[in-house]
Amino acid sequence: MFLFVYGSLCKNQRNHHFLKEAQLVSEQAWINGSLYSGKSYYPLLVKNEDELVYGELYNVDETKLKEIDKLEGYHPSDPSSLFTREKVKVSSEYFTNEAFTYFASPHVEKVKKIDHGDWKVEQQLKRDKLYYFAFGSCMDQERFIQGKVEHHFQNVAGSAVLKGYQLAFGHHLKDGARADVRENRKEEVEGVLYHIEIDAVDYLYMREGVNKQHYRPTIVDVEYNDETIQALTFTVLEKKEDMAVPLHYAKEIYRGASKYLSSAYVDRIVQKFTIDNPVEGFTAFLSEDKEKKTVKN
Numbered sequence: 001m002f003l004f005v006y007g008s009l010c011k012n013q014r015n016h017h018f019l020k021e022a023q024l025v026s027e028q029a030w031i032n033g034s035l036y037s038g039k040s041y042y043p044l045l046v047k048n049e050d051e052l053v054y055g056e057l058y059n060v061d062e063t064k065l066k067e068i069d070k071l072e073g074y075h076p077s078d079p080s081s082l083f084t085r086e087k088v089k090v091s092s093e094y095f096t097n098e099a100f101t102y103f104a105s106p107h108v109e110k111v112k113k114i115d116h117g118d119w120k121v122e123q124q125l126k127r128d129k130l131y132y133f134a135f136g137s138c139m140d141q142e143r144f145i146q147g148k149v150e151h152h153f154q155n156v157a158g159s160a161v162l163k164g165y166q167l168a169f170g171h172h173l174k175d176g177a178r179a180d181v182r183e184n185r186k187e188e189v190e191g192v193l194y195h196i197e198i199d200a201v202d203y204l205y206m207r208e209g210v211n212k213q214h215y216r217p218t219i220v221d222v223e224y225n226d227e228t229i230q231a232l233t234f235t236v237l238e239k240k241e242d243m244a245v246p247l248h249y250a251k252e253i254y255r256g257a258s259k260y261l262s263s264a265y266v267d268r269i270v271q272k273f274t275i276d277n278p279v280e281g282f283t284a285f286l287s288e289d290k291e292k293k294t295v296k297n
Contacts, residue, residue, distance in 0.1 A: 002099035003065065004031055004090045006055030007043040007119045011221065012230055014041060018068055023059040026092040027164075028183055028218065028235065030054045031101065033088075035117050036110035043119045044104035053117040054218070057090055057099060065100065072102045081105055093182055093239060116210075120219040124232055128198055133160060133222050133231035135167060135191035136179030137249055138207070139256025152200035159260045160193035160222040160229070167269075169245055169277065171214060171236040176246040177277075179253065180236040181220075190265040192256060193224050193231060201232070208234040244277040251285060 002025065008015040011027065034048040045053060060068075069075075073082035083102040090099040104110070114122050124130050137143065144150040166187035169177040181189050208215040215234040222231050245253075250273045257266045270286070273279045 001060060001062075001065065002090065002097055003058045003060045003068070004029060004055055004088065004099040004101040005058065006031075006035065006045060006053050006101070008041065009068070010056050010120055012219075013120070013123075015071060018064075018071060019058050019060070022064060025057040025059055026094075026183060027056045027220075028054070029057040029090050029092045030117075031088045031090050033103075033117070035114040035119060036104075037112045037114060037122075038104070039109060039111060043114060043122075044108060044110055045102065046104055046110070051117060054216070055119070057092065074102065080107070082108060116216055118216070118218065120230075121217045121232070124219055124230065125198065125201065129195060130198065131157070131222075131229050131231040132194045132196050132200070132204065133162060133191050133220060133233040134194065134256070135162070135181055135189050135233065137252040137256070138204075139192040139260060140252040142252060142255070143207075147203070149200070149203050152196055152203060153194050155195040156260070157193040157195050157224060159262070160191055160224040160231070162189040162191060162220055162222050162233075165189050165220070167272075168236075168239070169242045169272070170240040171238075172240050172243060176249065176279075177243045178236075178245065178249065180239060181233065182235075182239065190257075190261045191222070191233075192260045193222060193229070204232075204234070210234070213237055242277055244279050245273070247279055247281045247285070250279045250282050254282075254285075254289075 030052045032049050033053040034046050034051045035053045036044045038044045074085050075081045085100055085102050087098050088101050144153050164185050165181040166184040167189045168180045168182045170180050171178040216237055218235050219230055220233050221228050257269050273282045
């Protein structure tokens with residue numbers, strides 16, 4: 001059976017050890033609802049058909065479910081239970097299914113609404129400093145400089161790897177696509193890891209179009225220097241088929257990738273822009289770039 005979790009049972013949260021042996025089905029799943037903080041360390045889920053709450057979907061057995069019932073203070077015959085367990089429709093990029101989840105009982109006090117319905121993001125944004133994983137145009141510094149925000153992104157940790165995802169180009173704008181990461185257990189995405197101060201987040205939200213419902217913030221685990229690090233990144237809300245990106249965007253990704261990422265991964269990006277979804281003018285740009293490097297050397 002499936003269990004949707006959205007707070008302390010999620011990866012890297014206080015009670016995740018209860019699900020350590022459970023099968024993770026999707027870490028980018030969602031349901032209808034609203035999320036609130038309460039007076040304790042865990043969030044509170046309430047019903048709301050007009051909003052979304054993001055979390056993780058697991059496959060659990062009856063024994064594990066009863067164990068988590070106890071953790072959540074859920075007693076089917078007790079109307080004063082802290083939480084109630086109900087079946088809900090859970091969605092991910094690839095499927096929709098039914099799963100159990102826990103709603104806060106009406107008598108539990110709700111303190112503050114959680115922006116974007118993501119508890120893990122909320123927890124990271126309480127820090128003065130955090131890591132940001134860039135996999136698209138933000139790997140390149142040019143627009144940071146143009147926007148006079150380069151001081152926010154001077155602390156470059158280096159190359160990092162996001163396992164279990166693939167690089168996609170399914171956010172469609174009038175001039176072409178923009179980058180995205182999609183769950184795929186057989187793939188991995190390389191990107192640039194920045195150590196940023198919390199002040200940089202406002203710029204990233206603006207650039208990624210968070211308030212315009214283009215992208216949403218999410219927290220992912222990336223591999224960096226043999227460590228697993230929680231990092232902020234952004235994923236597309238309305239995912240579409242891959243299509244070609246505009247030339248200026250392809251140049252930004254290539255410049256950033258060439259500076260920080262592995263040569264094998266750079267080759268994969270070049271293939272996307274020359275063969276998979278050809279970008280007009282990109283082959284000529286590569287030739288010019290090669291000539292410039294030859295002259296420099």
